[in-house]
Amino acid sequence: MNSRFVAIVCCACLWLSGCAGLQKPAPDDLSWQQHREALQQLEHWTASGKVALRSPEQAESAGMVWQQRGGATSIRLSGPVGIGATTLDSDGEYLEIRQGDEYSRWRLDDALLPQSGRHWQLPLQALPYWIRGIPAPALPLQEVTLDANGRLPLSIQQLDWTVDYESFGEFEGHTLPTRLRVYREDTSARIILRQWRGFTSP
DSSP states (O other): OOHHHHHHHHHHHHHHTTOOOOOOOOSTTOOHHHHHHHHTTOOEEEEEEEEEEEOSSOEEEEEEEEEEETTEEEEEEEOSTTSOOEEEEEOSSEEEEEETTEEEEEETTOTHHHHHTTTOOOOTTTHHHHTTTSOOTTSOOOEEEEOTTSSSEEEEEETTEEEEEEEEEEETTEEEEEEEEEEETTEEEEEEEEEEEEEEOO
């Protein structure tokens, strides 16, 4: 796994800072507004699956286990045979990266951290919401397209990025994305989430 790929996954820790606890949705009669408000409170969870990142400069993919515990983020990445595991841990202020015998520690507000992943200019402040299937509440919303029931998004547009939701699943009573694609121009991230678990309320 090369350093450029590690750099963009480092940004995932930034994306997840500031998450708050999930209230369980009621059954299928939830409106979009109620569904969105409930998921904005997500605090403790674990998601596992795969992430594939593509730009004109490169393409990378890895297995992923992503844990969120309040403001603390832990990401475990694993690739094909021969690629060492990568661990990223953040307490919301610092980011620690471990890859084999290599170790580094960064402040999350260090300007060099996003610059190191300049070929992957994904929106750091929005992904923790998009991955749950809702727009980032603090950012202007360009457009949201809902399904026929008016509850789940088919796509979200913010910051000139598009998030397409290909499928959702039910996990311990919560409706969450299982396949999504985030893209703008020729940069994209495809995320497959096979399992969500470990929900607790604040």
